Amino acid sequence: MILYTSKTEAAAKKAFQAALAGDFDAVKKLIDHSFNTEDCDPEGNSLLHYAVRGANPQIVRYLVDACGMSPIWANTHMVTPYDEAEKLPGEDAAACEIREYFRSVCGFGPEECYRNPVCRGMHADPSIVRVGEDYYMVNSSFVYFPCIPISHSRDLVHWEVIGHAVTDREWAKEHLGGLEGGRGFWAPDISYYNGRFYICATLRNNDDAPYIQTQMVTSAERPEGPYDTPVIHNVLGIDPSIFTDDDGKRYMLLNRGARIMEISPDGKEILSEPSLIWYGHSGHAPEGPHLLKKDGYYYCFLAEGGTGKGHMITVARSKNLMGPYEDCPYNPIMTQRDEIASIQCCGHGKPVQTPDGRWFIVYLCSRFLEGQWGMLGRETCLDEITWTPDGWPMINKGKGPSYMAALPFKPEDTKTAGRTAGEKGWMSPRTIDPERISLNKDGWICIRGDGLDLCSRDCRSLLVRCQPDFDFTVSFQMEWLKDSDGEFRSDAGMVLYYDENTYVKFGVTKDQVFAAEYVDDKYVRQESLPEKFSGQCLFTVKTSGLKREFYYNNKLLWTWDRVTSICSEGLVKGKRFTGAMYGVYVNGSNLLRWRQHGEI
Structure with a gap:
């Protein structure tokens, strides 16, 4: 789809109006003579969106059957024509006909489908493994602690964090303590392998480190851990993965392209020098290698094209592990070709087979506000893999990422908890000091300030979670656990956080309530009102895209229309690979506690 231009605007608006009015003859005439069916309005609505709103089944069928328009193509708000049909009056005959038609075309009803991304907010670089009927996934954690979340699912759609690969605070402090935001794991x-779960990852250090890229390996008997003390291999490269061949030999793969080296069975030793087996389809930033053996072939999956728009998944195969590898004639097997689509930057995926022999793949994506602001960071999508008659994998039949797709399993066949809940969703940059931060079973978070502001890499007095979507509301009740001298010597409250270079504080001092935006070494926007802090209060932030509304004790104080700094593109500095967070902080020396009052 493309946004209509000044040359096509008149025809597009006429077609949209005709579809909304249910005028089939006018719609058909415009399509025959002047309207391009790929044109959409500034919010990404296609002609099919308008046709469904107009509730004329004849137009809807014509656009799908004759013009090839998709009922599950989403606008910029992730709303599909299928969604529009569900909003129509329930008993209306035309509405019922459209809904039944969409069920027939798509092969699923609204209660029988899932929506991408399946893991929203910061869930970059997914990797997956199945053991029995259980699926386990890991994602990048960068400088956040605990490190490398491990999620569990039984249906590939609903995921719950069950543990982390690195939970030793002292180990994390040693290896993450001075790292810049966006680096880390x-x-x-x-x-x-052999009854143990293995996790490997790149530890990306600062540019002045002796080794800017090292590879970490750890293992555990249980997927949630506890995991062994990690082993660090001083081998340059990123995006490691481990492959076990039929003869039991184990290998680690790294970029650029797919470089392979033999490792010991426990992953603690490197047994050979890296050898390049495939440099990719395009030759542009080939990374994220994964190997799969199927039907006598080794299939090598790569991420290519860079991590922005144009990211892709490619594949090659060989009868021999060390090659040569044959480039897939259908490459790239996953990419987003639609420049204005809601889901972009699709790549870095790993396949998994279900117990009944079907194949799926988890891969990363990004969603943008206004086509340019990636607030949420990189997220995780899921799509089915089918195999061509000549033995090549195709993701979502080559259509790019899906917005809606049939559930892999019937809902009654699986039971998996929903989104991350409880203390496992909380994290802090670099490490957590147990003398300063505690999470109580009754839902209270306690933090004692360390006297450092959030711009310091040494600050250990904030706790954050991933922002779950573009539109949400969250509140925190805050209470001061008064010190012996009874003096409030801090600023404390909520934080909207990207990294130490960009964040927004919404807090109180002893005599004011304030909001302050920090960008690149200075506070660039500040608001304040006189308010004597009584010892307890309620903070609420309502997020609507780039807009943030700040409520103090249920009273709206300020509205900021464009908070772009908490986006990956909000500052050209360092590694902007994470995503927007929200949480609580103390800058000072007082002890306070918070309880979250909802997330919408």
Whole structure:
């Protein structure tokens, strides 16, 4: 789809109006003579969106059957024509006909489908493994602690964090303590071998480190851990994965392209020098290699094209592990070719087979506000893999990422908890000091300030979670646990956080309530009102895209229309690979506690 231009605007608006009015003859005439069916309005609505709103089944069928328009193509708000049909009056005959038609075309009803991304907010670089009927996934955690979340699912759609690969605070402090935001653990991989789960990842250090890229390996008997003390291999490269061949030999793959080296069975030793087996389809930033053996072939999957728009998944195969590898004639097997689509930057995927022999793949994506602001960071999508008669994998039949797709399993066949809940969703940059931060079973978070502001890499007095979507509301009740001298010497409250270079504080001092936006070494926007802090209060932030509304004790104080700094593109500095967070903080020396009051 493309946004209509000044040359096509008149025909597009006429077609949209005709579809909304249910005028089939006018719609058909405009399509025959002047309207391009790929044109959409500034919010990404296609002609089919308008036709469904107009509730004329004849137009809807014509656009799908004759013009090839999709009922599950989403606008910029992730709303599909299928969604529009569900909004129509329930008993209306035309509405019922459209809904039944969409069920027939798509092969599923609204209660029988899932929506991408399946893991929203910061869930970059997914890797997956199945053991029995259980699926386990890991994602990048960058400088956040605990490190490398491990999620569990039984249906591939609903995921719950069950543990982390690195939970030793002192180890994390040693290896993450001075790292710049956006570095840390990149692109982990999870695999299963001889009764143990193995996780490897790149530890991306600062540019002045002796080794700017090292590879970490750890293992555990249980997927949730506890995991062994990690082993660090001083081998340059990123995006490691582990492959076990039929003869039991184990290998680690790294970029650029797919470089392979033999490792010991426990992953603690490197047994050979890296050898390049495939440099990719395009030759542009080939990374994220994964190997799969099927039907006598080794299939090598790569991420290519860079991490922005144009990211892709490619594949090659060989009868021999070390090659040569044959480039897939259908490459790229996953990319987003539609420049204005809601889901972009699709790549870095790993396949998994279900117990009944079907194949799926998890891969990363990004969603943008206004086509340019990636607030949520990179997220995780799921799509089915089918195999061509000549033995090549195709993701979502080559159509790019799906917005809606049939559930892999019937809902009654699986039971998996929903989104991350409880204390496992909370994290802090670099490490957590147990003398300063505690999470109580009754839902209270306690933090004692360390006297450092959030711009310091040494600050250990904030706790954050991933922002779950573009539109949400969250509140925190805050209470001061008064010190012996009874003096409030801090600023404390909520934080909207990207990294130490960009964040927004919404807090109180002893005599004011304030909001302050920090960008690149200075506070660039500040608001304040006189308010004597009584010892307890309620903070609420309502997020609507780039707009943030700040409520104090249920009273709206300020509205900021464009908070772009908490987006990956909000500052050209360092590694902007994470995503927007929200949480609580203390800058000072007082002890406070918070309880979250909802997330919408």
